[in-house]
Every structure is written in C-alpha cells, then in structure tokens.
Amino acid sequence: xxxxxxxxxxxxxxxxxxxxxxxxxxxxxxxxxxxxxxxxxxxxxxxxxxxxxxxxxxxxxxxxxxxxxxxxxxxxxxxxxxxxxxxxxxxxxxxxxxxxxxxxxxxxxxxxxxxxxxxxxxxxxxxxxxxxxxxxxxxxxxxxxxxxxxxxxxxxxxxxxxxxxxxxxxxxxxxxxxxxxxxxxxxxxxxxxxxxxxxxxxxxxxxxxxxxxxxxxxxxxxxxxxxxxxxxxxxxxxxxxxxxxxxxxxxxxxxxxxxxxxxxxxxxxxxxxxxxxxxxxxxx
Ligand SMILES: Cc1cc2nc3c(=O)[nH]c(=O)nc-3n(C[C@H](O)[C@H](O)[C@H](O)COP(=O)(O)O)c2cc1C
Numbered sequence: 475x476x477x478x479x480x481x482x483x484x485x486x487x488x489x490x491x492x493x494x495x496x497x498x499x500x501x502x503x504x505x506x507x508x509x510x511x512x513x514x515x516x517x518x519x520x521x522x523x524x525x526x527x528x529x530x531x532x533x534x535x536x537x538x539x540x541x542x543x544x545x546x547x548x549x550x551x552x553x554x555x556x557x558x559x560x561x562x563x564x565x566x567x568x569x570x571x572x573x574x575x576x577x578x579x580x581x582x583x584x585x586x587x588x589x590x591x592x593x594x595x596x597x598x599x600x601x602x603x604x605x606x607x608x609x610x611x612x613x614x615x616x617x618x619x620x621x622x623x624x625x626x627x628x629x630x631x632x633x634x635x636x637x638x639x640x641x642x643x644x645x646x647x648x649x650x651x652x653x654x655x656x657x658x659x660x661x662x663x664x665x666x667x668x669x670x671x672x673x674x675x676x677x678x679x680x681x682x683x684x685x686x687x688x689x690x691x692x693x694x695x696x697x698x699x700x701x702x703x704x705x706x707x708x709x710x711x712x713x714x715x716x717x718x719x720x721x722x723x724x725x726x727x728x729x730x731x732x733x734x735x736x737x738x739x740x741x742x743x744x745x746x747x748x749x750x751x752x753x754x755x756x757x758x
Contacts, residue, residue, distance in 0.1 A: 538669075538677040539600060568698045570705045572647070573741040574657035574733055580702055582610070585659055585734065588696035595689035598681035603666040604689050607720050610659055617719055618662075619654035622709045622731070626651065629710045645744050653705065657733030661704075662716060663690050664726035686729050697734060704732045 554560045589606045597603060609615055626649035630639060654660065665686035671677045679685075690706075697704050713728035 538671050565695060565698055568694065569703070569743045571703045571737045571741050571743060572653055572705055573738040574653045574703070574735045575738050576656050576658060576735075578736065579610075579658035580700070580735065582608075584700050584702070585661070588693055588700055588702075589661075591696035592689045592693035595685065595692045597685035597689070598679065601666075601669060601677070601679040601682065601685065603669065603679035603682035604686040605664040605666060605722065605726055606693075607662040607664065607722065608659055609662065609720075612655070614719070615655050615657075615660055618660060618716060618731075619651055621715045621719065622651055622654060622712050623649055625712045625715075626709055633710060651707075653733045656738075657735040659734040661693070661732040661734055662720065662728060663693075663730040663732065664717070664722060665729045667725050667727060669725070683729065690730050690732075693732075702734055703737050704734045707731045707733075 585608055589608070592604070592606065593602070595604075609618065630649050634642075663686060665682045666679050667682055668676050668679050694704065694706070707730065709731060712731075716728050716731070717724075717726060
C-alpha cells in the first residue's frame with residue numbers, strides 16, 4: 475500500500491480520535507494565545523455595574539445635589555511667595571519606595587490631614603466617589619499581605635505577559651511585598667461606582683475612576699508635604715478579596731493600595747530620569 479493510501483485509510487478508520495485530537499489542539503492553542511496576551515482587563519476588580527442597572531434613575535430627573543443659590547467665591551490664599559516653584563521643589567523629591575521602617579509611626583492626625591486634603595479634590599458632578607480605608611492593625615496588614623502576595627505570585631508567573639514582566643525588571647519588583655507589613659499604615663483607596671442620595675436612592679457617580687485618581691494625586695502631594703513616603707500599588711485581581719476583608723460594600727472597587735511611612739535607612743530607588751518640560755508641554 476502507498477504511503478498516502480495508508481494515511482487516508484488510517485484517518486478514515488480513526489476519524490473520532492482525529493476529531494478529538496483536533497479539538498484538543500484548538501483548546502491548547504487558545505490557552506497559549508490568551509496567556510501570551512495576558513489578562514484583557516488590567517483591573518483590580520470585577521467590572522462596574524452595567525449602566526442599565528441605573529437606568530431607572532432617569533425617570534426621576536431630580537439633581538442629586540441640593541439646588542440652592544450660589545455663594546461668593548473666596549480665592550485660595552497664596553501661602554507662599556513663588557508658590558509654584560516651591561511646590562515643584564517639594565514634589566520633585568517624591569519617589570516611590572518599597573522598603574519601609576515600622577517605626578517611628580506617624581501620628582494618625584497627620585494621615586487624617588492628608589486624607590482631608592485628598593477630600594478637597596474635584597469630582598464629576600461633585601459626587602466625591604472615594605473611600606479611604608486606613609489600616610494600622612498588624613493582623614489586618616498581615617492578612618492583606620497574604621492576599622496580595624498570593625495573587626501577585628500568579629500575576630507574575632501567569633497573568634502578566636512576558637513584556638510586562640520584562641518592563642518591570644529595572645524596578646526589581648516581585649510578588650514578595652514586605653512593605654505591606656512593615657509600613658505603619660496602609661491606605662486602600664476605593665472608587666465608589668455609585669452612591670446613595672439623601673432619600674436612599676442610588677445615585678450615579680460619573681467619572682468615578684478619574685475623580686478618585688485625582689483625589690489620590692492630592693493625597694500623594696499631601697503625604698509628601700508631611701514628609702512621608704509612599705508607593706502607588708495596583709495589585710491585580712486583589713480587589714474583591716481585600717474589599718471583603720475590610721467589609722466594604724460592593725459599590726466600592728479597590729483602585730490603589732498605598733503603604734505609608736518612612737523609608738528604611740538603607741532604602742534604594744531605581745535610577746530614573748524624568749521627561750523634560752519640553753517633552754511634556756506644548757505651547758500654542
Ligand atoms: C497607576 C500606577 C500603578 C502602579 N503600580 C505599582 C505596583 O503595583 N507595584 C509597584 O511596585 N509600583 C507600582 N507603581 C509605581 C511605579 O512603578 C512608579 O511610580 C514609577 O516607577 C516611577 O517611580 P517614582 O514614583 O519613584 O517616580 C505604580 C504607579 C502608578 C502611577
């Protein structure tokens with residue numbers, strides 16, 4: 475029998491096994507392809523509610539804010555001569571650090587002032603869609619660390635694509651996060667996808683992620699002004715578990731986790747350069 479006759483007769487006889495092999499090949503190919511592309515949503519959380527969930531609100535057409543006469547604007551004080559230049563000097567010294575001392579522990583009142591400052595941020599339709607959870611309890615920090623390290627191990631080994639892991643190499647990060655138990659405070663910033671009006675109705679939080687991110691930026695500046703260090707972290711896939719741990723409601727989605735405190739004496743940071751003004755600003 476010729477070779478091609480042999481192959482076709484075997485194929486014909488064994489067509490069920492051939493189909494199974496084809497199916498297995500297809501599944502394997504898709505698994506490898508998905509893993510090589512990494513996760514499709516680079517988010518900490520499950521998706522926000524569908525817009526349809528909130529559609530019923532449109533029936534009422536009442537503003538979420540009280541309608542009252544505007545008041546005179548009192549311009550902010552210029553506390554510093556050359557304020558912008560001095561602010562730049564302050565903020566250009568900010569660095570992300572990943573090695574924290576457990577003590578001294580900053581006063582909680584300082585953290586409160588920083589969060590007060592964050593709470594002055596603008597927000598879409600003045601919805602103020604943020605919650606700042608401050609954790610100082612050692613056991614709770616340990617639980618947070620366990621959740622994050624477990625997920626980050628999977629993130630680094632499976633969820634993040636190879637280019638991503640490679641891009642992180644200069645920062646020398648990995649799934650081990652000692653700072654989550656070393657830092658005297660952890661601040662978990664949640665965006666609220668919707669809120670409740672005074673009458674107990676669900677109200678929309680427009681642009682809640684942008685608003686909360688701007689507020690978080692205010693917090694970073696305030697922490698810097700207070701002489702404290704921090705690190706913006708966005709641990710992938712940890713949101714639901716951390717939200718449950720802190721018993722937060724489901725309309726709150728974890729956006730950022732910040733360890734806050736002072737750097738260890740021997741703390742080092744990546745040798746980074748910043749873009750020049752001419753690279754980030756275009757004048758017309
Ligand atoms: C949105 C965002 C997410 C980040 N996520 C992480 C993170 O998960 N882990 C981490 O170690 N650093 C994280 N960083 C810190 C950056 O790596 C750091 O800001 C960057 O390398 C620049 O360094 P610098 O903050 O010292 O200027 C994040 C920063 C931002 C703004």
